[in-house]
Amino acid sequence: MRQHHIRNREQLIEEFGSYIVDDPRAAKGRWAELFGCDKPIKLEIGSGKGAFITGMCLRDQDISFIACEGAYNVYPRIPQKAASLNVQNLLVLPQYITDPREFFGDGEISGIYLNFSDPWGKKRYNNRRLTYRDKLEGYRHICRPGSALEFKTDNDELFEFTLNELAYLGLTPDIVEYDLHSSPLNEFNIPTEYEEKFTEEGLAIKYLRLLFT
Ligand SMILES: C[S@@+](CC[C@H](N)C(=O)[O-])C[C@H]1O[C@@H](n2cnc3c(N)ncnc32)[C@H](O)[C@@H]1O
DSSP states (O other), X not given: OOOOOOTTHHHHHHHTGGGBOSOGGGGTTOHHHHHTSOOOEEEEESOTTSHHHHHHHHHOTTSEEEEEOOOTTTTTHHHHHHHHTTOOSEEEEOSOOSOGGGTOOTTOEEEEEEESOOOXXXXXXXXXXXXXXXXXXXXXXXXXXXXXXXXXXXXXXXXXXXXXXXXXXXXXXXXXXXXXXXXXXXXXOOOOHHHHHHHHTTOOOEEEEEEOO
16 A cells, blocks of 8 residues: 555544554453453454454454554554544554464464455565465464455455465365455455455456365
């Protein structure tokens, strides 16, 4: 996501800081405590300005959600949006995740969303992709059995790459959809900012779901 300068960044952080986890490494294994409840915890990595995750928070109040966004000029928009919608079940992890196990204990998470993850065009950057095999291994550790990993993208190459990485690890998605918006699944779909933009441009949105056993 392009990092436009936001002039009131500090002000947003101060005003909506109660949503932001300042030391997320120290939260490892303690997320339920931070939320103050034992609801299942689901994580979005690369939340952008938070349209998707705040929509999920409002729709499913029996879940605690974590929005992870590393871009320092983007993540303050998430708590701003959450506060404007009176969202109560969200925390923001304001850092780039390289190894999810740095931030989450084994089985601490009950679902992961990856939406329009950066494609990192050049092949030598494949290991930065959020669906690279090492990352997928990390997700498998932090997710409790039965959790779903859900992935949406407009990018054909990244989608095929992801299917191949899953296959490399012997993992088979239970849903693979090449045109999400024309499928019955769309009824339950909450669009992201990028999704709105790409859909307007006429691009088909690809979707897959993997269930961790
Ligand atoms: C292309 S944007 C998509 C934003 C949003 N999900 C959407 O669909 O509108 C990707 C976002 O992921 C963030 N991001 C990329 N890698 C990340 C990582 N390893 N940890 C956290 N955020 C990351 C970027 O800063 C950027 O805001």
